[in-house]
Amino acid sequence: MEVEKKCGLCGEASKHKCAGCQLVYYCCPEHQKKHWRVKHKNECAKPYELAKNEEIGRFFVATKAIAKDTILFTENPLVIGPKWNLDEYEQRSAIVPCVGCFADCHLGQFQCGLCRWPACKPDCPGLTNANLHGLECGILRFGHPPKPGDDPESFFEYYRYDALLVLKCLATQIRSPALFDQMINLESHYEARKGTRYFRDADERVVSYLIRNFLEPLQKLELKEGKQVLKICDRKTLHMISGILEVNAMVIPLANGREICGLYPIGCMLEHCCIPNSFYTFDCSKGMKLTFKAGRDIKKGEHLSTTYTHSLWGTQLRREHLKTNKYFSCKCERCSDPTELGTFLSALRCMGLEGEPCGGFQLPIDPLSDVSDWKCNNCPVQITYDQVNFLMSKIGEEVDDVMGRKSSVKEFEDLIHKLQNFLHPNHFHLLTLKHSLVQMYGHFKGFLLSELPDEMLKRKLQMCRDMMRIIDTLDPQSFRLSLYAGVILLEQQAALLELTKRTQRKSEAEFPRDNQIGDVQRNFDEAVQCLNRAKVILKNEMGTQQGKKLLEKVLEALDRADSMKNMATVPLVD
Numbered sequence: 001m002e003v004e005k006k007c008g009l010c011g012e013a014s015k016h017k018c019a020g021c022q023l024v025y026y027c028c029p030e031h032q033k034k035h036w037r038v039k040h041k042n043e044c045a046k047p048y049e050l051a052k053n054e055e056i057g058r059f060f061v062a063t064k065a066i067a068k069d070t071i072l073f074t075e076n077p078l079v080i081g082p083k084w085n086l087d088e089y090e091q092r093s094a095i096v097p098c099v100g101c102f103a104d105c106h107l108g109q110f111q112c113g114l115c116r117w118p119a120c121k122p123d124c125p126g127l128t129n130a131n132l133h134g135l136e137c138g139i140l141r142f143g144h145p146p147k148p149g150d151d152p153e154s155f156f157e158y159y160r161y162d163a164l165l166v167l168k169c170l171a172t173q174i175r176s177p178a179l180f181d182q183m184i185n186l187e188s189h190y191e192a193r194k195g196t197r198y199f200r201d202a203d204e205r206v207v208s209y210l211i212r213n214f215l216e217p218l219q220k221l222e223l224k225e226g227k228q229v230l231k232i233c234d235r236k237t238l239h240m241i242s243g244i245l246e247v248n249a250m251v252i253p254l255a256n257g258r259e260i261c262g263l264y265p266i267g268c269m270l271e272h273c274c275i276p277n278s279f280y281t282f283d284c285s286k287g288m289k290l291t292f293k294a295g296r297d298i299k300k301g302e303h304l305s306t307t308y309t310h311s312l313w314g315t316q317l318r319r320e321h322l323k324t325n326k327y328f329s330c331k332c333e334r335c336s337d338p339t340e341l342g343t344f345l346s347a348l349r350c351m352g353l354e355g356e357p358c359g360g361f362q363l364p365i366d367p368l369s370d371v372s373d374w375k376c377n378n379c380p381v382q383i384t385y386d387q388v389n390f391l392m393s394k395i396g397e398e399v400d401d402v403m404g405r406k407s408s409v410k411e412f413e414d415l416i417h418k419l420q421n422f423l424h425p426n427h428f429h430l431l432t433l434k435h436s437l438v439q440m441y442g443h444f445k446g447f448l449l450s451e452l453p454d455e456m457l458k459r460k461l462q463m464c465r466d467m468m469r470i471i472d473t474l475d476p477q478s479f480r481l482s483l484y485a486g487v488i489l490l491e492q493q494a495a496l497l498e499l500t501k502r503t504q505r506k507s508e509a510e511f512p513r514d515n516q517i518g519d520v521q522r523n524f525d526e527a528v529q530c531l532n533r534a535k536v537i538l539k540n541e542m543g544t545q546q547g548k549k550l551l552e553k554v555l556e557a558l559d560r561a562d563s564m565k566n567m568a569t570v571p572l573v574d
């Protein structure tokens with residue numbers, strides 16, 4: 001859409017546009033404010049509306065064209081709290097999140113003076129904040145926490161952090177019945193969950209635990225005093241809230257590396273797509289405010305979409321995750337294509353008819369079937385769903401093993417070498433290993449950049465380029481995989497600049513000067529392009545500590561590239 005870049009109020013040439021609709025320009029903030037009051041407030045209406053159908057339930061659909069980077073909405077969380085699905089290791093840690101502010105604290109050191117749940121300090125402001133610990137503290141006070149000297153096991157059994165978010169949701173009815181209604185009307189898939197292992201797990205871990213420790217004692221007092229604080233607190237409601245959290249809660253990464261969960265009633269209305277058009281960020285300095293933005297231009301009539309699963313998992317894994325945790329079968333363009341948009345992210349090497357690889361790749365015959373057999377794209381060989389499953393679980397175990405401990409460079413190299421016999425070079429398991437290996441080459445003891453043999457340095461560069469090609473297809477604007485891509489781009493430029501230095505150092509006797517200049521210039525240009533791209537995509541990650549640190553490194557690398565240009569013995573032009 002061609003937009004005249006003139007101030008919406010005075011008509012002067014202007015550069016800054018309205019962040020909401022991205023359509024009207026302003027010469028200064030004062031004119032923007034004035035125009036908002038007199039006119040733009042009514043024009044800058046939301047470019048989407050809530051719709052509903054049988055298959056998806058509620059979703060947002062664009063009512064007009066939406067430009068990339070448009071802020072779709074911002075929203076404060078209805079509740080935030082510790083992750084509601086902690087694994088056993090996380091649940092049994094003696095370092096726990098403060099119930100007031102989620103900072104790390106030691107179990108048994110400081111506590112909330114009223115309910116005696118762990119806190120970072122006795123006067124943490126979050127303890128009395130009605131949106132934070134204030135929400136559930138009044139109910140937690142009915143519990144009987146273990147005392148110092150009691151069996152350590154009783155501490156882990158009592159302080160079940162993974163049940164807190166459910167309790168917080170329940171407690172919203174005390175603060176605001178309207179908020180509670182909004183929450184309880186979110187999708188819980190109650191009927192579909194009943195009978196699943198998730199339901200049984202939540203029944204013991206959350207529902208029975210909350211009733212036994214806090215809700216029954218509260219109800220006893222309510223009966224005695226003839227006054228009801230919690231009007232709704234039956235088992236079914238607690239299970240519905242568990243389902244609502246499972247289907248709708250969003251994971252928020254904190255600066256201290258911890259992850260918490262938040263429930264955003266508007267944010268959770270966006271449907272899932274494996275190649276989404278929108279993305280979100282959290283602002284940790286503003287109470288975990290959520291901002292949803294258009295990741296690319298969106299056409300009128302398109303559904304607004306985000307991703308509920310990992311973008312770099314293969315189709316079978318993504319679809320299984322969505323089916324078990326979100327109760328639907330994804331049929332998006334990427335899931336429907338056996339090659340996953342030509343990336344071959346799940347493809348297996350065909351072993352051929354005589355046990356001799358034919359050079360082709362095995363792909364699912366019907367990627368939308370959960371039990372599809374696979375066939376080669378080059379020869380008549382077919383393999384069964386069970387064979388694929390068996391191979392994938394064995395390979396998955398090996399990858400998890402190497403990733404899960406402090407493995408050496410050689411262990412990574414060996415596993416990649418071995419798996420290349422079975423998997424397409426772009427397979428997501430290889431991608432996971434390569435993403436780690438490119439960060440080891442250049443940083444690990446004995447593998448510092450200046451120590452890497454030319455061949456290894458070139459391998460690092462090749463892996464980075466290959467990974468970026470996949471990202472360019474699956475997330476062309478890099479809004480979904482910004483951190484992942486940022487890391488690759490930084491490593492890619494490091495390899496390129498090291499190659500540039502080495503080429504510069506080589507004597508003219510080895511290389512004709514023209515070739516030398518060409519290589520040096522090309523590598524240098526590509527390195528600068530990587531850094532400039534990383535700088536742009538990391539803007540979306542400024543709410544996270546990781547994103548900020550990575551951007552700092554990118555800016556430092558840009559400075560280094562600049563000084564290299566100034567010192568260059570062969571010309572490096574801009």
Ligand SMILES: C[S@@+](CC[C@H](N)C(=O)[O-])C[C@H]1O[C@@H](n2cnc3c(N)ncnc32)[C@H](O)[C@@H]1O
Binds near residue numbers: 271272273329
């Ligand atoms: C976070 S909620 C989204 C809001 C939900 N549609 C509602 O009406 O409350 C997630 C649920 O929406 C539905 N959903 C989301 N994306 C979908 C898709 N691509 N295909 C089918 N159902 C989808 C599924 O029922 C899923 O469990």
